[in-house]
Amino acid sequence: MKCPYCDSEMKLGTINASNLLSWTPDGESASGVTRWAKSPNAVVLAKWYGLIDASVEAFYCEECKKIIIDVPEKESKKKSI
Ligand SMILES: [Zn+2]
Numbered sequence: 001m002k003c004p005y006c007d008s009e010m011k012l013g014t015i016n017a018s019n020l021l022s023w024t025p026d027g028e029s030a031s032g033v034t035r036w037a038k039s040p041n042a043v044v045l046a047k048w049y050g051l052i053d054a055s056v057e058a059f060y061c062e063e064c065k066k067i068i069i070d071v072p073e074k075e076s077k078k079k080s081i
Pocket of ligand 1: 004066
């Protein structure tokens, strides 16, 4: 994948978390006391299943120091309903 900012080839890798990995809109915060708590408008990038850590593929540009993550298909569909 080419970086949309500088057109360099981006490096594929993964981002891991030991619990829910999500993007939360500015001004919102995860409510609740569990490790799976998220705000209503959060975009879930990866979920933690049992012994398997949450993991999502991400492209990294070394030039721009930017990371691009695709939101998993099933989560974006769920949002549109
Ligand atoms: Zn770049």
